[in-house]
Amino acid sequence: MRITTLIVIAVILIAIIGVAIVIELAPMYQSSKKVLRVGTSPDFPPFEYIDNKTGEVVGIDIDLVKALAKKLGYDVQIIQMDFDGLIPALINKQIDIIASGMTITNERAQVVAFTIPYWRSDQAIVVRRGSSFKPMGLDDLVGRTVGVQSGTTAQDLLQKYVNSTGKQINIKIYTSYVLAVQDLENGNVDAVVIDSPVASMFERIRNVNITAVIPTNESYGLAVRKEDTALLNQLNNALKEFLNTTDWQAILQKYLGV
Ligand code: ARG
Numbered sequence: 001m002r003i004t005t006l007i008v009i010a011v012i013l014i015a016i017i018g019v020a021i022v023i024e025l026a027p028m029y030q031s032s033k034k035v036l037r038v039g040t041s042p043d044f045p046p047f048e049y050i051d052n053k054t055g056e057v058v059g060i061d062i063d064l065v066k067a068l069a070k071k072l073g074y075d076v077q078i079i080q081m082d083f084d085g086l087i088p089a090l091i092n093k094q095i096d097i098i099a100s101g102m103t104i105t106n107e108r109a110q111v112v113a114f115t116i117p118y119w120r121s122d123q124a125i126v127v128r129r130g131s132s133f134k135p136m137g138l139d140d141l142v143g144r145t146v147g148v149q150s151g152t153t154a155q156d157l158l159q160k161y162v163n164s165t166g167k168q169i170n171i172k173i174y175t176s177y178v179l180a181v182q183d184l185e186n187g188n189v190d191a192v193v194i195d196s197p198v199a200s201m202f203e204r205i206r207n208v209n210i211t212a213v214i215p216t217n218e219s220y221g222l223a224v225r226k227e228d229t230a231l232l233n234q235l236n237n238a239l240k241e242f243l244n245t246t247d248w249q250a251i252l253q254k255y256l257g258v
Helices: 003-031 060-072 083-091 153-165 177-185 196-205 229-242 246-256
Strands: 035-040 048-050 075-080 112-114 119-128 145-149 170-174 191-195 208-220 223-225
Touching: 035 060, 035 083, 048 060, 060 075, 060 229, 060 246, 083 112, 083 223, 119 153, 119 177, 119 196, 145 153, 145 177, 153 170, 153 191, 153 208, 170 177, 177 191, 177 208, 191 196, 191 208, 196 208, 223 229
Parallel strands: 035 075, 145 170, 145 191
Antiparallel strands: 112 223, 119 191, 119 208
Protein backbone atom coordinates (compact mmCIF):
# COMPACT_ATOMS: atom_id res chain seq x y z
CA MET A 1 0.00 0.00 0.00
CA ARG A 2 1.24 3.45 -0.89
CA ILE A 3 1.96 5.92 1.88
CA THR A 4 -0.65 8.37 0.50
CA THR A 5 -3.33 5.68 0.72
CA LEU A 6 -2.37 5.07 4.34
CA ILE A 7 -2.61 8.77 5.12
CA VAL A 8 -6.05 8.98 3.49
CA ILE A 9 -7.26 5.99 5.53
CA ALA A 10 -5.82 7.49 8.71
CA VAL A 11 -7.53 10.83 8.05
CA ILE A 12 -10.87 9.09 7.42
CA LEU A 13 -10.50 7.03 10.62
CA ILE A 14 -9.68 10.12 12.68
CA ALA A 15 -12.68 11.91 11.19
CA ILE A 16 -14.98 8.99 12.04
CA ILE A 17 -13.66 8.86 15.60
CA GLY A 18 -14.11 12.64 15.89
CA VAL A 19 -17.72 12.48 14.74
CA ALA A 20 -18.38 9.56 17.10
CA ILE A 21 -17.01 11.53 20.06
CA VAL A 22 -19.16 14.57 19.22
CA ILE A 23 -22.29 12.40 18.93
CA GLU A 24 -21.44 10.69 22.23
CA LEU A 25 -20.85 13.94 24.13
CA ALA A 26 -23.63 16.08 22.62
CA PRO A 27 -26.39 14.91 25.00
CA MET A 28 -24.09 15.66 27.94
CA TYR A 29 -23.74 19.24 26.80
CA GLN A 30 -27.45 19.52 26.21
CA SER A 31 -28.36 18.28 29.67
CA SER A 32 -25.78 20.57 31.22
CA LYS A 33 -28.21 23.43 30.50
CA LYS A 34 -28.82 24.72 33.97
CA VAL A 35 -32.05 23.67 35.65
CA LEU A 36 -34.05 26.21 37.62
CA ARG A 37 -35.93 24.42 40.39
CA VAL A 38 -39.19 26.30 40.83
CA GLY A 39 -41.15 25.88 44.06
CA THR A 40 -44.91 26.44 44.10
CA SER A 41 -48.03 25.62 46.09
CA PRO A 42 -50.53 24.61 43.40
CA ASP A 43 -53.78 25.43 45.22
CA PHE A 44 -54.13 28.96 43.91
CA PRO A 45 -55.96 29.22 40.58
CA PRO A 46 -55.37 30.87 38.14
CA PHE A 47 -51.75 31.37 39.29
CA GLU A 48 -50.90 27.72 40.06
CA TYR A 49 -53.14 24.70 40.25
CA ILE A 50 -53.29 21.08 39.20
CA ASP A 51 -54.80 20.46 35.77
CA ASN A 52 -57.58 17.90 36.34
CA LYS A 53 -56.98 16.15 33.04
CA THR A 54 -53.18 15.90 32.98
CA GLY A 55 -52.38 16.07 36.70
CA GLU A 56 -49.76 18.68 35.85
CA VAL A 57 -49.09 21.95 37.63
CA VAL A 58 -50.25 24.81 35.41
CA GLY A 59 -51.17 28.48 35.74
CA ILE A 60 -50.05 32.04 35.13
CA ASP A 61 -47.00 31.76 37.40
CA ILE A 62 -45.91 28.51 35.77
CA ASP A 63 -46.16 29.85 32.23
CA LEU A 64 -44.50 33.09 33.30
CA VAL A 65 -41.53 31.40 34.90
CA LYS A 66 -41.16 28.99 31.97
CA ALA A 67 -41.14 31.90 29.52
CA LEU A 68 -38.51 33.78 31.53
CA ALA A 69 -36.37 30.65 31.92
CA LYS A 70 -36.54 29.98 28.19
CA LYS A 71 -35.41 33.53 27.47
CA LEU A 72 -32.51 33.09 29.87
CA GLY A 73 -31.54 29.62 28.67
CA TYR A 74 -32.58 27.58 31.69
CA ASP A 75 -34.57 24.41 31.95
CA VAL A 76 -37.37 24.40 34.51
CA GLN A 77 -38.32 21.81 37.09
CA ILE A 78 -41.55 22.47 38.99
CA ILE A 79 -41.50 21.33 42.61
CA GLN A 80 -44.74 21.30 44.60
CA MET A 81 -44.82 22.08 48.29
CA ASP A 82 -46.96 23.74 50.93
CA PHE A 83 -46.92 27.52 50.76
CA ASP A 84 -45.39 27.91 54.22
CA GLY A 85 -42.51 25.62 53.19
CA LEU A 86 -41.43 27.67 50.18
CA ILE A 87 -39.15 30.22 51.84
CA PRO A 88 -37.38 27.60 54.02
CA ALA A 89 -36.91 25.41 50.91
CA LEU A 90 -35.43 28.35 49.01
CA ILE A 91 -33.04 29.19 51.80
CA ASN A 92 -32.05 25.52 52.19
CA LYS A 93 -31.40 25.34 48.42
CA GLN A 94 -34.00 22.68 47.65
CA ILE A 95 -35.44 25.14 45.13
CA ASP A 96 -33.95 28.14 43.29
CA ILE A 97 -36.99 30.30 42.79
CA ILE A 98 -40.46 30.76 44.26
CA ALA A 99 -43.33 31.31 41.82
CA SER A 100 -46.44 31.09 43.93
CA GLY A 101 -48.48 34.29 43.92
CA MET A 102 -46.23 35.43 46.70
CA THR A 103 -46.83 38.93 48.02
CA ILE A 104 -43.77 41.14 48.35
CA THR A 105 -43.65 42.07 52.05
CA ASN A 106 -40.99 43.79 54.13
CA GLU A 107 -40.85 40.81 56.46
CA ARG A 108 -40.15 38.34 53.63
CA ALA A 109 -37.74 40.75 51.95
CA GLN A 110 -35.52 40.39 55.03
CA VAL A 111 -34.83 36.78 54.09
CA VAL A 112 -35.38 36.47 50.32
CA ALA A 113 -34.94 38.75 47.30
CA PHE A 114 -38.01 39.67 45.26
CA THR A 115 -38.17 40.57 41.59
CA ILE A 116 -40.13 43.55 40.37
CA PRO A 117 -43.90 43.05 40.80
CA TYR A 118 -45.90 41.31 38.08
CA TRP A 119 -49.41 41.35 39.59
CA ARG A 120 -51.40 43.16 42.24
CA SER A 121 -54.03 41.89 44.59
CA ASP A 122 -56.26 42.63 47.57
CA GLN A 123 -57.84 40.23 50.03
CA ALA A 124 -61.40 38.98 49.66
CA ILE A 125 -63.87 37.33 52.00
CA VAL A 126 -65.73 34.40 50.48
CA VAL A 127 -68.68 32.44 51.84
CA ARG A 128 -70.74 29.46 50.69
CA ARG A 129 -72.88 30.28 47.68
CA GLY A 130 -76.36 31.30 48.79
CA SER A 131 -75.35 31.70 52.43
CA SER A 132 -77.29 34.24 54.47
CA PHE A 133 -74.02 35.17 56.20
CA LYS A 134 -72.70 38.15 54.25
CA PRO A 135 -69.65 39.63 55.96
CA MET A 136 -68.82 43.09 54.62
CA GLY A 137 -65.50 43.40 56.41
CA LEU A 138 -63.27 41.91 59.11
CA ASP A 139 -65.56 43.18 61.92
CA ASP A 140 -68.28 40.86 60.63
CA LEU A 141 -65.95 37.87 61.08
CA VAL A 142 -65.77 38.34 64.86
CA GLY A 143 -67.00 35.20 66.63
CA ARG A 144 -66.87 33.20 63.40
CA THR A 145 -64.62 30.42 62.09
CA VAL A 146 -62.54 31.61 59.16
CA GLY A 147 -60.20 29.56 56.96
CA VAL A 148 -56.85 30.73 55.59
CA GLN A 149 -53.75 29.08 54.16
CA SER A 150 -50.80 28.77 56.50
CA GLY A 151 -48.11 31.41 56.11
CA THR A 152 -50.12 33.73 53.88
CA THR A 153 -50.80 37.44 54.06
CA ALA A 154 -54.45 36.50 54.71
CA GLN A 155 -53.43 34.70 57.89
CA ASP A 156 -51.37 37.73 58.82
CA LEU A 157 -54.26 40.09 58.20
CA LEU A 158 -56.60 38.14 60.48
CA GLN A 159 -53.95 37.68 63.16
CA LYS A 160 -53.17 41.40 63.19
CA TYR A 161 -56.86 42.24 63.38
CA VAL A 162 -57.31 39.92 66.37
CA ASN A 163 -54.18 41.23 68.10
CA SER A 164 -54.98 44.90 67.58
CA THR A 165 -58.69 44.78 68.45
CA GLY A 166 -58.63 42.09 71.14
CA LYS A 167 -61.70 40.63 69.43
CA GLN A 168 -61.96 36.96 68.65
CA ILE A 169 -61.95 35.20 65.30
CA ASN A 170 -61.48 31.45 65.21
CA ILE A 171 -58.78 31.22 62.56
CA LYS A 172 -58.62 27.79 60.96
CA ILE A 173 -55.31 27.20 59.22
CA TYR A 174 -55.01 24.98 56.14
CA THR A 175 -51.96 23.74 54.26
CA SER A 176 -53.81 24.43 51.01
CA TYR A 177 -56.44 26.92 49.82
CA VAL A 178 -58.20 24.17 47.89
CA LEU A 179 -58.82 22.37 51.19
CA ALA A 180 -59.98 25.61 52.84
CA VAL A 181 -62.52 26.26 50.06
CA GLN A 182 -63.66 22.62 50.20
CA ASP A 183 -64.25 22.96 53.94
CA LEU A 184 -66.19 26.16 53.29
CA GLU A 185 -68.43 24.37 50.79
CA ASN A 186 -68.93 21.59 53.32
CA GLY A 187 -69.98 24.02 56.01
CA ASN A 188 -67.01 23.50 58.30
CA VAL A 189 -65.98 27.16 58.26
CA ASP A 190 -68.08 30.32 57.90
CA ALA A 191 -65.76 32.15 55.52
CA VAL A 192 -62.37 32.02 53.84
CA VAL A 193 -60.04 34.99 53.40
CA ILE A 194 -57.98 34.76 50.22
CA ASP A 195 -56.35 36.94 47.56
CA SER A 196 -59.00 38.71 45.46
CA PRO A 197 -58.03 37.36 42.00
CA VAL A 198 -58.04 33.82 43.37
CA ALA A 199 -61.35 34.43 45.12
CA SER A 200 -62.78 35.50 41.74
CA MET A 201 -61.57 32.28 40.17
CA PHE A 202 -62.98 30.12 43.00
CA GLU A 203 -66.26 31.99 42.57
CA ARG A 204 -66.29 30.78 38.97
CA ILE A 205 -65.35 27.16 39.60
CA ARG A 206 -66.62 26.39 43.13
CA ASN A 207 -69.79 26.94 45.17
CA VAL A 208 -68.60 30.11 46.85
CA ASN A 209 -69.25 33.85 46.62
CA ILE A 210 -67.23 36.96 47.39
CA THR A 211 -68.97 39.21 49.91
CA ALA A 212 -66.27 41.81 50.49
CA VAL A 213 -62.87 42.96 49.27
CA ILE A 214 -60.39 44.31 51.81
CA PRO A 215 -57.99 46.69 50.05
CA THR A 216 -54.54 45.50 51.07
CA ASN A 217 -52.78 46.60 47.88
CA GLU A 218 -50.39 43.64 47.58
CA SER A 219 -47.92 42.98 44.76
CA TYR A 220 -46.71 39.57 43.64
CA GLY A 221 -43.06 38.94 42.88
CA LEU A 222 -40.87 35.95 42.17
CA ALA A 223 -38.35 35.25 44.92
CA VAL A 224 -34.76 34.00 44.86
CA ARG A 225 -32.03 33.64 47.47
CA LYS A 226 -30.54 36.94 48.59
CA GLU A 227 -27.09 35.91 47.44
CA ASP A 228 -28.28 34.99 43.92
CA THR A 229 -27.94 38.55 42.68
CA ALA A 230 -26.97 37.53 39.14
CA LEU A 231 -30.12 35.42 38.80
CA LEU A 232 -32.22 38.21 40.29
CA ASN A 233 -30.87 40.71 37.75
CA GLN A 234 -31.45 38.29 34.87
CA LEU A 235 -35.03 37.67 36.02
CA ASN A 236 -35.75 41.36 36.50
CA ASN A 237 -34.48 42.28 33.05
CA ALA A 238 -36.37 39.43 31.41
CA LEU A 239 -39.53 40.19 33.41
CA LYS A 240 -39.48 43.92 32.63
CA GLU A 241 -39.35 43.09 28.95
CA PHE A 242 -41.80 40.19 29.07
CA LEU A 243 -44.60 42.13 30.79
CA ASN A 244 -44.84 44.32 27.67
CA THR A 245 -45.14 41.45 25.20
CA THR A 246 -48.15 39.86 23.54
CA ASP A 247 -46.86 36.54 24.96
CA TRP A 248 -47.73 37.81 28.44
CA GLN A 249 -51.15 38.94 27.17
CA ALA A 250 -51.61 35.46 25.71
CA ILE A 251 -50.89 33.85 29.09
CA LEU A 252 -53.46 36.09 30.77
CA GLN A 253 -55.96 35.39 28.02
CA LYS A 254 -55.39 31.65 28.47
CA TYR A 255 -55.94 31.61 32.25
CA LEU A 256 -58.24 34.57 32.84
CA GLY A 257 -60.06 34.75 29.54
CA VAL A 258 -59.49 38.51 29.38
N1 ARG B 1 -50.39 36.31 48.19
C1 ARG B 1 -50.51 35.60 49.42
C2 ARG B 1 -49.20 35.59 50.16
O1 ARG B 1 -48.19 35.88 49.59
C3 ARG B 1 -51.01 34.20 49.24
C4 ARG B 1 -50.20 33.36 48.30
C5 ARG B 1 -50.61 31.91 48.30
N2 ARG B 1 -50.04 31.23 47.21
C6 ARG B 1 -50.29 29.94 46.87
N3 ARG B 1 -49.76 29.48 45.79
N4 ARG B 1 -51.04 29.19 47.63
O2 ARG B 1 -49.14 35.29 51.32
